[in-house]
Amino acid sequence: MTDTATPPITRTVDARGSFCPGPLMELIRAIREGQVGDVIAVWSADRGSKTDIPKWVEKAGHRFVGVFDRDGYDEIVVEKLR
Amino acid sequence: MQRILVLGGGVGGTLAANLIARKLRRQIARGEAVVTVVDLTGHHTYQPGFMYIAMGGERAKNLERPERRLLDKEVELVVGQIERIDAAGRLVELADGMRLPYDHLVLATGSRILPELIEHFDTEAHHFYTAEAAARLRAALDDFKGGKLVIGIAGMPYKCPPAPLEVAFLVESELRERGLRDKTELHFCSPIGRVFTIETVSEMATPYFEQKGIEVHTFFNVETIDAEHKTVNSLEGEELPYDLLILVPPHKGAQVVIDAGLAPPSGWLPTDRHTLQVKHLAAPNTPDEQIERYPNVYALGDATDLPLSKAGSTAHFEAPIVAERIAAAVLGREPHAKEGSYTGKVMCFFEIGDGKGTLLQFDYEHPPRPPKPNQLWHLGKIVFNKTYWLTVPRGRV
Numbered sequence: 395m396t397d398t399a400t401p402p403i404t405r406t407v408d409a410r411g412s413f414c415p416g417p418l419m420e421l422i423r424a425i426r427e428g429q430v431g432d433v434i435a436v437w438s439a440d441r442g443s444k445t446d447i448p449k450w451v452e453k454a455g456h457r458f459v460g461v462f463d464r465d466g467y468d469e470i471v472v473e474k475l476r
Numbered sequence: 477m478q479r480i481l482v483l484g485g486g487v488g489g490t491l492a493a494n495l496i497a498r499k500l501r502r503q504i505a506r507g508e509a510v511v512t513v514v515d516l517t518g519h520h521t522y523q524p525g526f527m528y529i530a531m532g533g534e535r536a537k538n539l540e541r542p543e544r545r546l547l548d549k550e551v552e553l554v555v556g557q558i559e560r561i562d563a564a565g566r567l568v569e570l571a572d573g574m575r576l577p578y579d580h581l582v583l584a585t586g587s588r589i590l591p592e593l594i595e596h597f598d599t600e601a602h603h604f605y606t607a608e609a610a611a612r613l614r615a616a617l618d619d620f621k622g623g624k625l626v627i628g629i630a631g632m633p634y635k636c637p638p639a640p641l642e643v644a645f646l647v648e649s650e651l652r653e654r655g656l657r658d659k660t661e662l663h664f665c666s667p668i669g670r671v672f673t674i675e676t677v678s679e680m681a682t683p684y685f686e687q688k689g690i691e692v693h694t695f696f697n698v699e700t701i702d703a704e705h706k707t708v709n710s711l712e713g714e715e716l717p718y719d720l721l722i723l724v725p726p727h728k729g730a731q732v733v734i735d736a737g738l739a740p741p742s743g744w745l746p747t748d749r750h751t752l753q754v755k756h757l758a759a760p761n762t763p764d765e766q767i768e769r770y771p772n773v774y775a776l777g778d779a780t781d782l783p784l785s786k787a788g789s790t791a792h793f794e795a796p797i798v799a800e801r802i803a804a805a806v807l808g809r810e811p812h813a814k815e816g817s818y819t820g821k822v823m824c825f826f827e828i829g830d831g832k833g834t835l836l837q838f839d840y841e842h843p844p845r846p847p848k849p850n851q852l853w854h855l856g857k858i859v860f861n862k863t864y865w866l867t868v869p870r871g872r873v
Binding site: 407408411412413414415416418419422425426442445446449450453454455 | 632667668669673675694695697711712713760764783
Protein backbone atom coordinates (compact mmCIF):
# COMPACT_ATOMS: atom_id res chain seq x y z
CA MET A 395 0.00 0.00 0.00
CA THR A 396 1.25 3.51 -0.72
CA ASP A 397 0.65 6.87 0.85
CA THR A 398 -1.67 7.87 -1.96
CA ALA A 399 -4.26 5.39 -0.65
CA THR A 400 -4.36 7.13 2.72
CA PRO A 401 -7.19 9.58 3.32
CA PRO A 402 -6.21 12.80 5.11
CA ILE A 403 -5.25 12.00 8.69
CA THR A 404 -7.28 13.94 11.24
CA ARG A 405 -5.43 12.79 14.36
CA THR A 406 -2.05 11.23 15.07
CA VAL A 407 -1.45 9.15 18.18
CA ASP A 408 2.24 8.78 18.97
CA ALA A 409 2.48 5.54 20.95
CA ARG A 410 6.13 4.85 20.10
CA GLY A 411 7.26 4.81 23.73
CA SER A 412 4.50 2.40 24.62
CA PHE A 413 4.49 -1.38 24.55
CA CYS A 414 1.71 -3.81 23.82
CA PRO A 415 -1.15 -3.29 24.59
CA GLY A 416 -0.35 0.41 25.00
CA PRO A 417 -0.69 1.42 21.32
CA LEU A 418 -4.04 -0.41 21.01
CA MET A 419 -5.29 1.25 24.21
CA GLU A 420 -4.17 4.65 22.85
CA LEU A 421 -6.09 4.00 19.63
CA ILE A 422 -9.18 2.96 21.60
CA ARG A 423 -8.99 6.20 23.56
CA ALA A 424 -8.74 8.22 20.32
CA ILE A 425 -11.71 6.32 18.83
CA ARG A 426 -13.78 7.01 21.97
CA GLU A 427 -12.94 10.70 21.84
CA GLY A 428 -13.27 11.06 18.06
CA GLN A 429 -16.07 11.64 15.53
CA VAL A 430 -17.32 9.30 12.82
CA GLY A 431 -15.15 9.89 9.76
CA ASP A 432 -11.99 10.66 11.73
CA VAL A 433 -8.88 9.08 10.28
CA ILE A 434 -6.49 8.18 13.06
CA ALA A 435 -2.81 7.35 12.58
CA VAL A 436 -1.15 5.37 15.38
CA TRP A 437 2.64 5.41 15.50
CA SER A 438 3.92 2.27 17.15
CA ALA A 439 7.34 0.69 17.53
CA ASP A 440 5.82 -2.42 19.10
CA ARG A 441 5.71 -5.32 16.65
CA GLY A 442 2.51 -6.71 18.18
CA SER A 443 0.53 -3.63 17.13
CA LYS A 444 0.70 -4.61 13.45
CA THR A 445 -1.37 -7.71 14.15
CA ASP A 446 -3.42 -6.62 17.20
CA ILE A 447 -4.74 -3.35 15.83
CA PRO A 448 -6.17 -4.69 12.51
CA LYS A 449 -7.90 -7.52 14.44
CA TRP A 450 -9.42 -5.05 16.88
CA VAL A 451 -10.50 -2.71 14.07
CA GLU A 452 -12.30 -5.57 12.32
CA LYS A 453 -14.14 -6.60 15.49
CA ALA A 454 -15.02 -3.03 16.44
CA GLY A 455 -16.47 -2.29 12.97
CA HIS A 456 -14.10 0.42 11.83
CA ARG A 457 -12.00 0.59 8.64
CA PHE A 458 -8.39 -0.51 8.61
CA VAL A 459 -6.77 1.81 6.06
CA GLY A 460 -3.27 0.35 6.20
CA VAL A 461 0.07 -0.02 7.88
CA PHE A 462 3.04 1.96 6.63
CA ASP A 463 6.72 1.41 7.36
CA ARG A 464 8.27 4.57 8.77
CA ASP A 465 11.74 5.25 10.10
CA GLY A 466 11.97 2.81 13.02
CA TYR A 467 8.24 2.53 13.62
CA ASP A 468 4.92 1.64 11.94
CA GLU A 469 2.16 4.05 11.08
CA ILE A 470 -1.16 2.26 11.41
CA VAL A 471 -4.13 4.14 9.95
CA VAL A 472 -7.73 3.57 10.96
CA GLU A 473 -10.98 5.28 9.98
CA LYS A 474 -13.72 5.58 12.60
CA LEU A 475 -16.94 4.32 11.02
CA ARG A 476 -19.45 4.30 13.86
CA MET B 477 21.02 18.72 56.25
CA GLN B 478 19.71 16.56 53.38
CA ARG B 479 15.92 16.10 53.54
CA ILE B 480 14.51 12.98 51.87
CA LEU B 481 10.75 13.01 51.52
CA VAL B 482 8.78 9.91 50.56
CA LEU B 483 5.14 10.42 49.56
CA GLY B 484 3.10 7.29 50.21
CA GLY B 485 3.40 4.49 52.74
CA GLY B 486 2.62 1.52 50.52
CA VAL B 487 5.07 -1.23 49.57
CA GLY B 488 7.35 1.05 47.54
CA GLY B 489 7.37 4.07 49.86
CA THR B 490 7.86 2.04 53.04
CA LEU B 491 10.63 -0.13 51.66
CA ALA B 492 12.42 2.79 49.95
CA ALA B 493 12.35 4.83 53.17
CA ASN B 494 13.70 1.91 55.23
CA LEU B 495 16.48 1.17 52.74
CA ILE B 496 17.49 4.83 52.52
CA ALA B 497 17.59 5.05 56.33
CA ARG B 498 19.75 1.93 56.45
CA LYS B 499 22.24 3.37 53.93
CA LEU B 500 22.35 6.75 55.68
CA ARG B 501 22.31 5.57 59.30
CA ARG B 502 25.42 7.53 60.26
CA GLN B 503 24.30 10.71 58.51
CA ILE B 504 20.88 10.49 60.21
CA ALA B 505 22.52 9.95 63.62
CA ARG B 506 24.71 13.02 63.05
CA GLY B 507 21.71 15.13 62.03
CA GLU B 508 23.00 15.48 58.45
CA ALA B 509 20.05 13.67 56.85
CA VAL B 510 16.41 13.06 57.63
CA VAL B 511 14.01 10.61 55.98
CA THR B 512 10.28 11.38 56.24
CA VAL B 513 7.32 9.36 54.97
CA VAL B 514 3.99 11.09 54.40
CA ASP B 515 0.99 8.77 54.42
CA LEU B 516 -2.70 9.56 54.22
CA THR B 517 -3.91 7.13 56.88
CA GLY B 518 -0.88 5.93 58.82
CA HIS B 519 -2.05 2.38 58.14
CA HIS B 520 -0.22 0.11 55.73
CA THR B 521 -2.52 -2.17 53.77
CA TYR B 522 -1.51 -5.39 52.08
CA GLN B 523 -3.66 -4.95 48.98
CA PRO B 524 -2.94 -8.34 47.32
CA GLY B 525 -4.88 -9.83 50.22
CA PHE B 526 -8.16 -8.19 49.17
CA MET B 527 -8.81 -10.85 46.55
CA TYR B 528 -8.67 -13.48 49.30
CA ILE B 529 -11.39 -11.71 51.27
CA ALA B 530 -13.60 -12.52 48.29
CA MET B 531 -12.07 -15.89 47.47
CA GLY B 532 -10.34 -17.41 50.45
CA GLY B 533 -11.75 -16.48 53.85
CA GLU B 534 -9.23 -13.70 54.50
CA ARG B 535 -10.22 -10.95 56.93
CA ALA B 536 -9.65 -7.22 56.42
CA LYS B 537 -8.09 -6.80 59.88
CA ASN B 538 -5.28 -9.22 58.95
CA LEU B 539 -4.35 -7.03 55.99
CA GLU B 540 -3.52 -3.86 57.88
CA ARG B 541 -0.72 -2.78 60.24
CA PRO B 542 0.26 0.62 61.65
CA GLU B 543 2.77 2.14 59.21
CA ARG B 544 4.89 3.28 62.17
CA ARG B 545 5.59 -0.33 63.13
CA LEU B 546 6.87 -1.18 59.65
CA LEU B 547 9.19 1.80 59.39
CA ASP B 548 12.75 1.87 60.65
CA LYS B 549 12.86 3.84 63.91
CA GLU B 550 15.07 6.42 62.19
CA VAL B 551 12.36 7.23 59.63
CA GLU B 552 9.90 9.96 60.53
CA LEU B 553 6.22 9.48 59.74
CA VAL B 554 3.77 12.28 59.03
CA VAL B 555 0.10 11.33 58.66
CA GLY B 556 -1.71 13.76 56.41
CA GLN B 557 -3.15 14.52 53.02
CA ILE B 558 -0.83 15.87 50.35
CA GLU B 559 -2.28 19.09 49.01
CA ARG B 560 0.41 20.35 46.65
CA ILE B 561 3.74 19.30 45.21
CA ASP B 562 5.99 22.10 43.98
CA ALA B 563 8.82 20.39 42.12
CA ALA B 564 10.43 23.70 41.10
CA GLY B 565 10.33 25.04 44.67
CA ARG B 566 11.23 21.62 46.17
CA LEU B 567 8.32 21.80 48.57
CA VAL B 568 5.32 19.66 49.52
CA GLU B 569 2.32 21.12 51.32
CA LEU B 570 -0.21 19.12 53.30
CA ALA B 571 -3.93 19.86 53.66
CA ASP B 572 -3.41 20.94 57.29
CA GLY B 573 -0.95 23.59 56.14
CA MET B 574 2.24 21.73 57.07
CA ARG B 575 5.08 22.60 54.68
CA LEU B 576 7.72 19.99 53.93
CA PRO B 577 10.72 21.27 51.98
CA TYR B 578 12.88 18.52 50.49
CA ASP B 579 16.17 17.87 48.71
CA HIS B 580 15.17 14.44 47.37
CA LEU B 581 11.60 13.38 46.65
CA VAL B 582 10.17 9.86 46.18
CA LEU B 583 6.71 9.66 44.64
CA ALA B 584 5.17 6.42 45.84
CA THR B 585 1.65 7.78 45.44
CA GLY B 586 0.22 4.60 43.90
CA SER B 587 -2.90 4.26 41.82
CA ARG B 588 -6.58 4.82 42.55
CA ILE B 589 -9.69 3.12 41.32
CA LEU B 590 -12.44 5.08 39.59
CA PRO B 591 -15.57 2.89 39.32
CA GLU B 592 -17.61 6.08 38.91
CA LEU B 593 -16.23 6.54 35.38
CA ILE B 594 -18.70 3.84 34.29
CA GLU B 595 -22.35 4.58 35.00
CA HIS B 596 -24.07 1.98 37.23
CA PHE B 597 -20.74 0.37 38.16
CA ASP B 598 -21.36 1.01 41.86
CA THR B 599 -24.76 -0.64 41.96
CA GLU B 600 -24.33 -3.38 39.32
CA ALA B 601 -20.72 -4.52 39.33
CA HIS B 602 -18.59 -6.12 42.02
CA HIS B 603 -14.85 -5.80 42.40
CA PHE B 604 -12.09 -6.78 44.84
CA TYR B 605 -9.92 -3.65 44.97
CA THR B 606 -10.94 -2.58 48.49
CA ALA B 607 -11.60 -4.69 51.57
CA GLU B 608 -15.25 -3.54 51.64
CA ALA B 609 -15.86 -4.30 47.94
CA ALA B 610 -14.24 -7.72 48.31
CA ALA B 611 -16.49 -8.51 51.30
CA ARG B 612 -19.56 -7.47 49.25
CA LEU B 613 -18.39 -9.74 46.41
CA ARG B 614 -18.01 -12.60 48.91
CA ALA B 615 -21.61 -12.06 50.06
CA ALA B 616 -22.84 -11.96 46.45
CA LEU B 617 -21.02 -15.21 45.68
CA ASP B 618 -22.58 -16.80 48.77
CA ASP B 619 -26.03 -15.77 47.47
CA PHE B 620 -25.29 -16.92 43.92
CA LYS B 621 -27.34 -19.97 42.96
CA GLY B 622 -26.26 -20.21 39.31
CA GLY B 623 -26.82 -18.17 36.16
CA LYS B 624 -24.58 -15.99 34.03
CA LEU B 625 -21.41 -14.84 35.76
CA VAL B 626 -19.32 -12.31 33.85
CA ILE B 627 -15.78 -11.34 34.85
CA GLY B 628 -14.08 -8.52 32.98
CA ILE B 629 -11.55 -5.69 32.91
CA ALA B 630 -12.98 -2.19 32.59
CA GLY B 631 -9.78 -0.27 31.93
CA MET B 632 -6.05 -0.72 31.47
CA PRO B 633 -3.61 -0.55 33.16
CA TYR B 634 -4.89 -1.89 36.47
CA LYS B 635 -3.43 -3.26 39.69
CA CYS B 636 -2.25 -6.87 39.83
CA PRO B 637 -2.73 -7.96 36.20
CA PRO B 638 -3.23 -11.70 36.96
CA ALA B 639 -6.00 -10.98 39.52
CA PRO B 640 -9.08 -11.13 37.22
CA LEU B 641 -7.82 -14.37 35.67
CA GLU B 642 -7.16 -15.78 39.13
CA VAL B 643 -10.67 -14.79 40.23
CA ALA B 644 -12.14 -16.52 37.15
CA PHE B 645 -10.23 -19.73 37.97
CA LEU B 646 -10.94 -19.61 41.71
CA VAL B 647 -14.66 -18.87 41.21
CA GLU B 648 -14.89 -21.75 38.76
CA SER B 649 -13.31 -24.12 41.31
CA GLU B 650 -15.62 -22.87 44.03
CA LEU B 651 -18.75 -23.28 41.92
CA ARG B 652 -17.73 -26.84 41.10
CA GLU B 653 -17.23 -27.62 44.78
CA ARG B 654 -20.62 -26.10 45.62
CA GLY B 655 -22.36 -28.14 42.89
CA LEU B 656 -23.29 -24.98 40.97
CA ARG B 657 -20.95 -25.30 38.02
CA ASP B 658 -23.44 -26.92 35.63
CA LYS B 659 -25.98 -24.22 36.51
CA THR B 660 -23.51 -21.43 35.70
CA GLU B 661 -22.27 -19.89 32.46
CA LEU B 662 -18.87 -18.29 33.03
CA HIS B 663 -17.62 -15.50 30.78
CA PHE B 664 -14.25 -13.72 30.85
CA CYS B 665 -13.83 -10.42 28.99
CA SER B 666 -10.42 -9.06 28.02
CA PRO B 667 -9.89 -5.61 26.45
CA ILE B 668 -7.11 -6.91 24.22
CA GLY B 669 -6.80 -9.73 21.69
CA ARG B 670 -5.83 -12.39 24.25
CA VAL B 671 -6.46 -13.23 27.91
CA PHE B 672 -3.31 -11.53 29.29
CA THR B 673 -1.05 -8.71 28.13
CA ILE B 674 2.17 -10.76 28.14
CA GLU B 675 2.03 -13.34 25.35
CA THR B 676 3.83 -16.17 27.16
CA VAL B 677 1.46 -15.89 30.13
CA SER B 678 -1.52 -15.74 27.81
CA GLU B 679 -0.31 -18.93 26.12
CA MET B 680 -0.01 -20.62 29.52
CA ALA B 681 -3.43 -19.46 30.79
CA THR B 682 -5.60 -19.87 27.66
CA PRO B 683 -5.82 -23.70 27.83
CA TYR B 684 -7.10 -23.41 31.42
CA PHE B 685 -10.01 -21.25 30.25
CA GLU B 686 -10.83 -23.95 27.67
CA GLN B 687 -10.40 -26.79 30.16
CA LYS B 688 -12.59 -25.07 32.76
CA GLY B 689 -15.28 -24.13 30.23
CA ILE B 690 -14.90 -20.37 30.74
CA GLU B 691 -15.93 -18.55 27.58
CA VAL B 692 -13.38 -15.89 26.61
CA HIS B 693 -14.42 -12.65 24.90
CA THR B 694 -11.39 -10.82 23.54
CA PHE B 695 -11.38 -7.14 22.46
CA PHE B 696 -14.15 -6.46 24.98
CA ASN B 697 -13.67 -2.89 26.20
CA VAL B 698 -16.42 -2.18 28.70
CA GLU B 699 -18.37 0.87 27.54
CA THR B 700 -21.67 0.80 29.45
CA ILE B 701 -23.62 -1.23 31.97
CA ASP B 702 -27.36 -1.48 31.26
CA ALA B 703 -28.79 -1.81 34.77
CA GLU B 704 -32.36 -2.35 33.54
CA HIS B 705 -31.62 -5.20 31.16
CA LYS B 706 -28.63 -6.48 33.16
CA THR B 707 -26.15 -6.42 30.30
CA VAL B 708 -22.56 -5.24 30.09
CA ASN B 709 -21.82 -3.68 26.71
CA SER B 710 -18.54 -3.25 24.90
CA LEU B 711 -17.18 -0.48 22.71
CA GLU B 712 -16.85 -3.15 20.04
CA GLY B 713 -20.62 -3.72 20.03
CA GLU B 714 -20.88 -6.92 22.08
CA GLU B 715 -23.65 -7.21 24.68
CA LEU B 716 -23.35 -9.75 27.50
CA PRO B 717 -26.19 -10.51 29.90
CA TYR B 718 -25.18 -11.15 33.51
CA ASP B 719 -26.65 -12.31 36.79
CA LEU B 720 -23.44 -11.56 38.65
CA LEU B 721 -20.93 -9.06 37.25
CA ILE B 722 -17.33 -8.75 38.46
CA LEU B 723 -15.27 -5.97 36.83
CA VAL B 724 -11.83 -4.55 37.44
CA PRO B 725 -12.60 -0.82 37.78
CA PRO B 726 -10.76 1.84 35.74
CA HIS B 727 -7.54 3.04 37.41
CA LYS B 728 -5.57 6.30 37.34
CA GLY B 729 -2.55 7.70 39.11
CA ALA B 730 -2.86 10.11 42.04
CA GLN B 731 -4.67 13.40 41.37
CA VAL B 732 -2.01 15.37 43.24
CA VAL B 733 0.72 14.47 40.70
CA ILE B 734 -1.59 15.50 37.84
CA ASP B 735 -2.32 18.82 39.60
CA ALA B 736 1.41 19.33 40.16
CA GLY B 737 2.02 19.15 36.40
CA LEU B 738 4.18 16.07 36.88
CA ALA B 739 1.84 13.55 35.20
CA PRO B 740 -0.56 13.68 32.23
CA PRO B 741 -4.34 13.26 32.78
CA SER B 742 -3.89 9.49 33.20
CA GLY B 743 -1.89 10.23 36.34
CA TRP B 744 0.94 7.82 35.47
CA LEU B 745 4.25 9.59 36.10
CA PRO B 746 6.66 9.61 33.14
CA THR B 747 9.55 7.66 34.61
CA ASP B 748 13.03 6.71 33.39
CA ARG B 749 12.98 2.94 32.98
CA HIS B 750 16.40 2.44 34.57
CA THR B 751 17.09 5.34 36.95
CA LEU B 752 13.41 5.72 38.01
CA GLN B 753 13.83 9.49 37.88
CA VAL B 754 10.66 11.34 36.96
CA LYS B 755 10.79 12.85 33.47
CA HIS B 756 9.45 16.25 32.53
CA LEU B 757 6.19 16.16 30.58
CA ALA B 758 7.15 16.42 26.93
CA ALA B 759 5.47 16.66 23.53
CA PRO B 760 4.45 13.18 22.30
CA ASN B 761 7.14 12.74 19.67
CA THR B 762 10.10 13.92 21.73
CA PRO B 763 12.84 11.25 21.66
CA ASP B 764 13.24 9.77 25.13
CA GLU B 765 16.90 10.77 25.44
CA GLN B 766 15.95 14.42 24.87
CA ILE B 767 13.40 14.50 27.71
CA GLU B 768 14.79 16.17 30.79
CA ARG B 769 14.81 14.22 34.08
CA TYR B 770 14.21 15.77 37.49
CA PRO B 771 17.58 15.04 39.10
CA ASN B 772 16.11 14.64 42.60
CA VAL B 773 12.58 13.27 41.99
CA TYR B 774 11.92 9.52 41.74
CA ALA B 775 8.80 7.44 41.18
CA LEU B 776 8.14 3.79 41.89
CA GLY B 777 5.38 1.23 42.15
CA ASP B 778 1.95 1.83 40.67
CA ALA B 779 2.66 5.56 40.26
CA THR B 780 4.92 5.17 37.21
CA ASP B 781 4.09 4.87 33.52
CA LEU B 782 6.54 1.98 33.06
CA PRO B 783 5.27 -0.91 30.89
CA LEU B 784 5.26 -3.32 33.84
CA SER B 785 2.75 -4.87 36.21
CA LYS B 786 1.15 -2.50 38.68
CA ALA B 787 1.95 -4.79 41.58
CA GLY B 788 3.66 -4.70 44.95
CA SER B 789 6.39 -6.86 43.48
CA THR B 790 7.36 -4.13 41.00
CA ALA B 791 7.65 -1.59 43.83
CA HIS B 792 9.58 -4.16 45.89
CA PHE B 793 12.27 -4.51 43.22
CA GLU B 794 12.35 -0.80 42.35
CA ALA B 795 12.83 0.48 45.92
CA PRO B 796 16.49 -0.62 46.25
CA ILE B 797 17.37 1.32 43.06
CA VAL B 798 15.75 4.52 44.37
CA ALA B 799 17.47 4.02 47.75
CA GLU B 800 20.88 3.50 46.15
CA ARG B 801 20.57 6.58 43.92
CA ILE B 802 19.39 8.87 46.71
CA ALA B 803 22.00 7.56 49.17
CA ALA B 804 24.69 8.12 46.53
CA ALA B 805 23.51 11.69 45.95
CA VAL B 806 23.53 12.42 49.69
CA LEU B 807 26.98 10.86 50.12
CA GLY B 808 28.36 12.70 47.09
CA ARG B 809 29.33 9.59 45.14
CA GLU B 810 28.19 7.96 41.91
CA PRO B 811 25.42 5.38 42.24
CA HIS B 812 26.59 1.78 41.98
CA ALA B 813 26.23 0.82 38.30
CA LYS B 814 24.20 -2.33 38.93
CA GLU B 815 22.42 -1.53 42.18
CA GLY B 816 21.39 1.87 40.86
CA SER B 817 19.79 0.72 37.61
CA TYR B 818 16.41 -1.02 37.40
CA THR B 819 16.20 -3.98 35.03
CA GLY B 820 12.41 -4.22 35.08
CA LYS B 821 12.45 -7.19 37.45
CA VAL B 822 9.01 -8.37 38.60
CA MET B 823 8.06 -11.64 40.27
CA CYS B 824 4.57 -12.70 41.24
CA PHE B 825 2.47 -15.75 41.92
CA PHE B 826 -0.50 -16.71 39.79
CA GLU B 827 -3.41 -18.83 41.08
CA ILE B 828 -4.84 -21.38 38.64
CA GLY B 829 -7.54 -22.82 40.94
CA ASP B 830 -7.91 -26.26 42.55
CA GLY B 831 -5.05 -25.43 44.92
CA LYS B 832 -2.51 -24.91 42.15
CA GLY B 833 -0.47 -21.91 41.11
CA THR B 834 2.51 -20.83 39.04
CA LEU B 835 5.16 -18.11 39.12
CA LEU B 836 5.68 -15.17 36.78
CA GLN B 837 9.22 -13.84 36.81
CA PHE B 838 10.40 -11.38 34.18
CA ASP B 839 12.26 -8.17 33.37
CA TYR B 840 12.47 -5.70 30.47
CA GLU B 841 14.49 -8.14 28.36
CA HIS B 842 13.10 -11.53 29.42
CA PRO B 843 9.41 -12.40 29.23
CA PRO B 844 8.07 -14.79 31.87
CA ARG B 845 8.32 -18.55 31.30
CA PRO B 846 5.80 -19.75 33.87
CA PRO B 847 6.47 -23.27 35.19
CA LYS B 848 3.70 -25.89 34.97
CA PRO B 849 1.19 -25.00 37.71
CA ASN B 850 1.45 -27.08 40.86
CA GLN B 851 0.50 -26.99 44.55
CA LEU B 852 3.87 -25.65 45.59
CA TRP B 853 3.45 -22.25 43.90
CA HIS B 854 -0.03 -21.91 45.36
CA LEU B 855 1.38 -22.61 48.84
CA GLY B 856 4.24 -20.23 48.07
CA LYS B 857 1.71 -17.46 47.49
CA ILE B 858 -0.14 -18.21 50.73
CA VAL B 859 3.09 -18.26 52.77
CA PHE B 860 4.33 -15.07 51.10
CA ASN B 861 1.04 -13.31 51.92
CA LYS B 862 1.19 -14.40 55.57
CA THR B 863 4.84 -13.51 56.11
CA TYR B 864 4.77 -10.25 54.10
CA TRP B 865 4.81 -8.09 57.25
CA LEU B 866 8.10 -9.53 58.44
CA THR B 867 9.87 -9.54 55.10
CA VAL B 868 9.16 -7.06 52.28
CA PRO B 869 8.63 -3.69 54.01
CA ARG B 870 11.71 -4.29 56.16
CA GLY B 871 13.90 -5.21 53.22
CA ARG B 872 14.51 -8.77 54.38
CA VAL B 873 13.83 -10.38 51.00
